[in-house]
């Protein structure tokens with residue numbers, strides 16, 4: 001900063017430095033330009049500020065265009081649910097993704113290997129879960145906001161850390177980005193025996209020794225609250241692939257998913273499973289199904 005700027009200019013500059021949004025930055029820059037010294041030495045400074053302002057305006061317009069064109073920040077969902085893996089660099093996000101899914105992300109021990117989201121599918125007990133490895137939290141707020149925005153459409157977030165400090169920073173960035181989702185806190189690399197004094201519920205795993213990976217899969221499904229329903233034609237075996245619902249579902253909703261119009265021809269359904277008192281019990285259209293129920297729909 002040139003030594004001969006006014007205190008007003010300095011104040012505008014500190015607002016500029018602390019500004020969090022582009023709008024705030026643009027406003028502060030305009031003020032700085034108006035307050036920059038008018039003598040000869042101020043010319044360079046003024047030109048520099050104007051260049052910065054033009055750049056900011058350009059990137060703001062681009063963002064605005066993107067918003068108007070309706071492009072979402074998130075990733076198109078496939079399967080039954082979407083879960084993002086968030087954490088700092090080297091916490092093992094890529095390792096976890098490659099253990100849980102068919103994806104083969106680049107794994108390396110140098111920092112910031114993951115520069116764009118990696119996607120894989122976890123197939124587990126009839127469920128198909130889309131997993132997204134979010135680029136590492138860096139501490140650079142603009143970068144982190146953009147990365148975390150990828151998880152906006154996710155149904156849950158896995159927070160991966162290896163130390164208390166990493167966990168705290170990741171949780172904090174998530175809060176700053178105002179992303180409120182179901183959180184699954186996972187501490188990786190337990191094989192290294194890093195002391196963990198954390199007063200939150202978490203699951204310890206090791207991508208190296210595979211410790212608790214089965215538990216983790218179970219936890220993901222449980223947190224998502226997914227239920228599977230197997231439909232069945234009368235006198236035939238139940239379908240191999242379930243229909244998956246988030247939370248609750250009624251027999252009517254099962255009909256709707258099987259085929260449009262089924263609901264109108266519905267007579268009754270027979271159910272085998274936890275939602276009924278005895279196998280093959282007849283139920284009506286409003287009956288609530290439970291996980292693993294087999295549903296046989298009878299139409300007129």
Ligand SMILES: Nc1nc2c(ncn2[C@@H]2O[C@H](COP(=O)(O)OP(=O)(O)O)[C@@H](O)[C@H]2O)c(=O)[nH]1
Nearest residue numbers: 089090091092093094095108109189206207208
């Ligand atoms: N000891 C140990 N090392 C691990 C474990 N999981 C991952 N790593 C190593 O940690 C480094 C970073 O892993 P990576 O999956 O690339 O982390 P990312 O940056 O979060 O994607 C690699 O050298 C991995 O082999 C683990 O459970 N135990």
Ligand SMILES: [Mg+2]
Nearest residue numbers: 093094113114
């Ligand atoms: Mg990675």
